[in-house]
Amino acid sequence: MGNPDRKAEIRASAAEVFASKGFDGASIRDVAKAADMSLAGLYYYYRSKDEILFDIQNEAFTTLLDGHAEALAGIKDPEEKLQKVIEGHLAFFSANLASMKVMSRESEALPGELGAPVRELRRRYVRLLRGILDELGVDHPLHEIKTGVAVFLLFGMMNWMYTWYDEERDGSAADLADAVRLIFLRGLLRRP
Amino acid sequence: MGNPDRKAEIRASAAEVFASKGFDGASIRDVAKAADMSLAGLYYYYRSKDEILFDIQNEAFTTLLDGHAEALAGIKDPEEKLQKVIEGHLAFFSANLASMKVMSRESEALPGELGAPVRELRRRYVRLLRGILDELGVDHPLHEIKTGVAVFLLFGMMNWMYTWYDEERDGSAADLADAVRLIFLRGLLRRP
Amino acid sequence: MGNPDRKAEIRASAAEVFASKGFDGASIRDVAKAADMSLAGLYYYYRSKDEILFDIQNEAFTTLLDGHAEALAGIKDPEEKLQKVIEGHLAFFSANLASMKVMSRESEALPGELGAPVRELRRRYVRLLRGILDELGVDHPLHEIKTGVAVFLLFGMMNWMYTWYDEERDGSAADLADAVRLIFLRGLLRRP
Amino acid sequence: MGNPDRKAEIRASAAEVFASKGFDGASIRDVAKAADMSLAGLYYYYRSKDEILFDIQNEAFTTLLDGHAEALAGIKDPEEKLQKVIEGHLAFFSANLASMKVMSRESEALPGELGAPVRELRRRYVRLLRGILDELGVDHPLHEIKTGVAVFLLFGMMNWMYTWYDEERDGSAADLADAVRLIFLRGLLRRP
DNA sequence: AATGAATGAGTATTCATTCAT
DNA sequence: GATGAATGAATACTCATTCAT
Numbered sequence: 109m110g111n112p113d114r115k116a117e118i119r120a121s122a123a124e125v126f127a128s129k130g131f132d133g134a135s136i137r138d139v140a141k142a143a144d145m146s147l148a149g150l151y152y153y154y155r156s157k158d159e160i161l162f163d164i165q166n167e168a169f170t171t172l173l174d175g176h177a178e179a180l181a182g183i184k185d186p187e188e189k190l191q192k193v194i195e196g197h198l199a200f201f202s203a204n205l206a207s208m209k210v211m212s213r214e215s216e217a218l219p220g221e222l223g224a225p226v227r228e229l230r231r232r233y234v235r236l237l238r239g240i241l242d243e244l245g246v247d248h249p250l251h252e253i254k255t256g257v258a259v260f261l262l263f264g265m266m267n268w269m270y271t272w273y274d275e276e277r278d279g280s281a282a283d284l285a286d287a288v289r290l291i292f293l294r295g296l297l298r299r300p
Numbered sequence: 301m302g303n304p305d306r307k308a309e310i311r312a313s314a315a316e317v318f319a320s321k322g323f324d325g326a327s328i329r330d331v332a333k334a335a336d337m338s339l340a341g342l343y344y345y346y347r348s349k350d351e352i353l354f355d356i357q358n359e360a361f362t363t364l365l366d367g368h369a370e371a372l373a374g375i376k377d378p379e380e381k382l383q384k385v386i387e388g389h390l391a392f393f394s395a396n397l398a399s400m401k402v403m404s405r406e407s408e409a410l411p412g413e414l415g416a417p418v419r420e421l422r423r424r425y426v427r428l429l430r431g432i433l434d435e436l437g438v439d440h441p442l443h444e445i446k447t448g449v450a451v452f453l454l455f456g457m458m459n460w461m462y463t464w465y466d467e468e469r470d471g472s473a474a475d476l477a478d479a480v481r482l483i484f485l486r487g488l489l490r491r492p
Numbered sequence: 493m494g495n496p497d498r499k500a501e502i503r504a505s506a507a508e509v510f511a512s513k514g515f516d517g518a519s520i521r522d523v524a525k526a527a528d529m530s531l532a533g534l535y536y537y538y539r540s541k542d543e544i545l546f547d548i549q550n551e552a553f554t555t556l557l558d559g560h561a562e563a564l565a566g567i568k569d570p571e572e573k574l575q576k577v578i579e580g581h582l583a584f585f586s587a588n589l590a591s592m593k594v595m596s597r598e599s600e601a602l603p604g605e606l607g608a609p610v611r612e613l614r615r616r617y618v619r620l621l622r623g624i625l626d627e628l629g630v631d632h633p634l635h636e637i638k639t640g641v642a643v644f645l646l647f648g649m650m651n652w653m654y655t656w657y658d659e660e661r662d663g664s665a666a667d668l669a670d671a672v673r674l675i676f677l678r679g680l681l682r683r684p
Numbered sequence: 685m686g687n688p689d690r691k692a693e694i695r696a697s698a699a700e701v702f703a704s705k706g707f708d709g710a711s712i713r714d715v716a717k718a719a720d721m722s723l724a725g726l727y728y729y730y731r732s733k734d735e736i737l738f739d740i741q742n743e744a745f746t747t748l749l750d751g752h753a754e755a756l757a758g759i760k761d762p763e764e765k766l767q768k769v770i771e772g773h774l775a776f777f778s779a780n781l782a783s784m785k786v787m788s789r790e791s792e793a794l795p796g797e798l799g800a801p802v803r804e805l806r807r808r809y810v811r812l813l814r815g816i817l818d819e820l821g822v823d824h825p826l827h828e829i830k831t832g833v834a835v836f837l838l839f840g841m842m843n844w845m846y847t848w849y850d851e852e853r854d855g856s857a858a859d860l861a862d863a864v865r866l867i868f869l870r871g872l873l874r875r876p
Numbered sequence: 877a878a879t880g881a882a883t884g885a886g887t888a889t890t891c892a893t894t895c896a897t
Numbered sequence: 898g899a900t901g902a903a904t905g906a907a908t909a910c911t912c913a914t915t916c917a918t
Binding site for chain 1: 323446480484
């Protein structure tokens with residue numbers, strides 16, 4: 109139903125609106141205005157406000173996961189894998205700040221029906237990273253830090269970005285990815 | 301205006317409600333019900349929904365900053381300072397999960413009048429940590445990572461906590477503080 | 493019930509408030525603030541908002557009617573009577589602008605129970621003036637103008653005052669009374 | 685926005701409601717019920733309660749002024765002009781009692797933004813009448829009565845009408861216009 | 877593919893009023 | 898005499914959503 113390009117435009121406008129006003133704080137009218145169409149027109153493309161949020165989150169996770177799958181193809185070294193994932197995550201983040209802000213802040217906003225698939229994607233995403241950390245585990249003999257905790261500390265460094273990141277002031281996403289990788293790997297693995 | 305104890309009760313109830321539904325998603329009716337009082341009764345203590353949020357954020361920041369001031373009194377070593385701040389932050393976080401979730405997620409919700417003092421407190425908080433990182437600077441000769449970025453990566457590790465932390469599964473706040481400090485210091489300072 | 497002086501103070505404050513915001517537009521809180529007392533304190537003197545309005549209107553009508561009774565004592569000539577009444581009305585009006593504005597604008601605001609006595613006073617007031625016009629009737633043989641209408645045209649000239657009168661710009665109440673009398677008598681009686 | 689006929693219907697219903705309960709005393713629900721539509725439906729046509737009042741007042745003033753402009757076209761004699769204006773005013777008044785009651789009673793209800801254009805129309809209306817009285821000035825050598833005051837006494841006779849006029853009892857608007865003109869002109873000009 | 881018109885349910889907030897003290 | 902605390906009912910207004918066209 110509906111021209112996919114138009115839908116993508118709407119999705120992008122909606123992400124901006126949700127990012128700046130919050131999902132609950134934004135009205136469908138705000139979204140329609142941002143997408144430069146009538147209120148009723150929106151409902152041709154989306155059946156509900158929730159569905160728009162779902163589409164934003166689903167699209168973002170899918171793109172991220174697909175990107176990682178491609179980037180990791182053929183790579184064996186877990187450190188290199190981690191690097192790729194951090195780079196990919198932050199590159200996508202800085203290129204899609206609105207969507208990622210919505211992803212980070214509105215992760216609980218969707219109720220069961222629509223929320224379940226998104227939660228599943230999120231779990232897959234966590235599992236992907238967790239798997240890589242497990243592979244790194246040999247270098248981490250004393251288990252000072254639980255892997256389950258480490259995963260979320262890493263996500264915290266990256267996802268908190270939406271609250272402060274300013275490319276001009278803070279450098280490129282690639283620089284940022286270096287910083288995150290450096291701190292995390294060196295911190296976790298206690299090697300010089 | 302209004303008994304301060306009753307106000308503290310309301311604040312706590314409101315923090316729970318805002319934490320679970322989001323500030324915009326929660327209604328004043330929800331807050332009143334959680335505080336077990338009438339809708340109109342709430343307005344005897346708070347003049348607006350915004351004012352409740354302000355009180356939560358203001359109180360949390362003030363308590364955090366006061367706690368740090370006390371904990372840092374007489375301490376010279378910046379590593380030790382950092383440890384105190386991380387411990388204090390996470391201890392408060394885990395003891396006041398609802399408030400901290402609200403702090404983390406609704407940092408932009410307050411408009412000018414009420415938002416300004418909170419933003420100022422937030423800036424003071426960042427400056428406090430930044431100051432400590434600056435003192436650590438000697439060990440950090442190559443400036444691989446900008447201090448301004450490092451501060452926010454640290455905050456990210458800590459503040460993201462509201463999205464995943466489960467004491468039972470993930471250990472005590474003190475353990476978590478150790479993990480954060482370990483990763484951050486070792487990662488940042490590149491020492492064994 | 494209640495010290496009558498304090499009650500008079502409250503009445504005066506309330507008249508100011510009702511005059512500036514309208515009876516419906518003003519809140520009991522506004523009145524309490526203007527009277528410099530607590531909301532609940534007001535209810536010691538008045539049992540309801542309506543009762544305050546009643547008191548204002550009742551007091552004003554009673555004072556006006558008493559004043560006229562005194563001023564007309566012993567006077568025979570209807571033209572002189574009319575002069576006295578117009579003078580009295582406008583003098584009271586300009587000395588009690590707030591009350592008279594409330595009288596003029598909120599004449600229908602009071603429901604049955606409290607409204608009835610005020611309506612009766614109003615009718616008495618109209619009858620007083622009508623009686624005087626009837627006495628003038630000899631000079632008015634052709635009945636170009638119904639007395640019932642004339643009374644209200646006269647009231648119109650006087651009561652509309654609250655919308656425009658400014659002593660500085662428009663002169664004293666006595667001057668105004670002269671103008672009203674002149675126009676009305678000469679206009680009505682068609683004499684040079 | 686919105687069909688202008690439907691808007692006119694709503695305006696008329698609203699005028700009735702505001703006339704009978706007062707602007708502050710009437711609720712938007714009352715207006716919606718009178719217009720036989722839903723509360724929210726009203727907001728498709730008007731963005732606020734104030735805007736409805738504005739529309740009533742603006743429409744009434746505009747119609748009155750346009751009517752006078754047409755009626756006065758080509759007339760030279762100021763007495764004739766005055767007659768036309770009084771007739772037009774009272775004819776409109778009696779044909780639109782509700783609107784005119786609202787105009788008369790709620791002249792201060794609109795705040796700045798919406799109030800300003802209405803106040804300007806009111807000023808134009810006063811100026812129109814004042815201009816005619818100035819032209820009459822030659823017959824009025826002793827200046828017993830200030831023109832500025834005379835204008836408002838005339839308005840008083842006419843606008844007070846909403847408090848008492850009953851066509852059956854008091855005669856047609858045309859008769860009333862005669863009475864007003866007679867009293868005012870004869871009274872002002874002191875001619876037989 | 878798109879929209880103008882409409883609505884029921886909900887929003888934050890204010891109201892006149894009460895009552896224990 | 899006076900007030901702090903509280904409330905049920907109402908306020909103006911906005912919401913996500915629908916439907917005829």
